[in-house]
Amino acid sequence: MSTDSKFSRRDFLKYSCAGAAGAVLMPSAWGASVSASSAKRPKTEANDHVNLAFIGLGQQAMYLLNGFITLPGVKVVAGADVYDIKRHRFERRVNAYYAAHSQKSEVKTYERYQDILARDDVDAVVIATPDHYHAIIAMAACRAGKDIYLEKPLTFTIYEGQQLCKAVRENHRILQVGSQQRSSPEFIHVANLIREGKLGKIARVKVRVGAGPKPYDLPAQPVPAGLNWDLWLGPLPEDIHYNQDLNPIIGEPPDDKEKLWGAWRWYQGLGGGFTTDWGAHMFDIVQWALGKDRTGPVEIIPPGYSFYDHLTYIYDNGVVVSEEPFDASKQGVKFYGENGWIQVCRGEVKASDPVFLPAPQQSRDQPYETTLPHMSAFIDSVRSRLDPNVPVEVGHSSCTMCNLGNIAYELNRPLSWNPIVEKFMDDPEANARLHYSYREGYSL
DSSP states (O other): TTOOOOHHHHHHHHHHHHHHHHHHHHOTTSOOOOOOGGOOOOOOHHHHHHEEEEEEOOOHHHHHHHHHSTTTEEEEEEEOOOOOHHHHHHHHHHHHHHTTTHHHHOEEESSSSSHHTTTTTOOOOESSSOGGGHHHHHHHHHHHTEEEEEEESSSSSHHHHHHHHHHHHHHOEEEHHHHHHHGGGHHHOOOOOHHHHOOEEEEEEEEEEEOOOOOOOOOOOOOOOOOOOHHHHTTTTTTTTTTTTTTTOSSSSSSSOOOOOGGGGGGGTOOHHHHTTTHHHHHHHHHHTTTTTTOOOOOEEOOOOBOOOOOEOOOOOOOEEEEEEEEOOSSSEEEEEEEEEEEEETEEEEEEEEGSSSOOOOOOOOOOOOHHHHHHHHHHHHHHOOOOOOHHHHHHHHHHHHHHHHHHHHTTOOOOOEEETTTTTOOHHGGGGGGOOOOOOOOO
């Protein structure tokens, strides 16, 4: 089949049907089915005791560490980062935790992630690097026989996601995407409500995410001592200059926290803007609730065409999804159905009728990034060899939706997408943006 070949509505229905029905399950029910590539491995000591290492030790990794280190049977044994002060902070926090719990700490840190992957005693890795490194490190981890908790968005490009899906299955690995909202009660409730048809047929969805990436206009600054900037860039062009907002400087204890999120995510060529940063969360909920995991929209329209004032996605069944504000104070999703509407943000659900609302929940007493049920789901999957609640293919389809939006922004014209073969239809200019050329010395 030609990668730009035409496709029919019947093809889409056949492709989508496996994910279009059924309720979303709470963590205790995950693992009811398993693909052949994730069949149960022989029982070993590592199935019960999981040695965990972290790659990328910035702000998000600290949140994840606070959760993973508390899970029974999990031992944090290593960390890697290109910035020495982050390695020192990681060691301090791990050592302090185990000392407070009368446990021996054996944590070691490295500048290069390859040193972690070479260790036979590491069962799984948590990857929380900037997005441009996700695919390279995750694929290397697959080949090294490590299971993976990979922060969202899954990959930097659509092509990388395609290759990572293959690598996970070919190497029989467990990969859990860090889409914590799928383990959060308010999002589980809304997804179930819609998938069970209680809101009726869905025709319209609004998603509040934010703008795409902007040109990189930060001034050049001297690289601080202890930061290997060349390694931080990795596959990116070597002429990208350093600015401290990209990799925020942190101090010594007690002031050893970043003052802001790494700003690389907001700039073209370095990140995907709000489209991928928050879209990987909120567009993910759209795909999940609509039963469109592992597939995606067929048309993407940037603002300013016809009567479209906002970035708009159209699915093969006619559902229209737009990135635009609605009556919410933060990022979220609002579904419009035959029987009313429901909207969900972190910690908040509103609806046209109280019958659609969930039972009252206890308020969260920890940062949202430290979502223990999501982390427990990964460790359970490492032990059971059953797919987690957000496997690689699901993370890829949600990430693809985000990247499609940014390609539409960049080309500033409507696009036709074939989610079966994952190509743009008769559009070489758009297909050229499925990936970029790595600099010499880097490859998947």
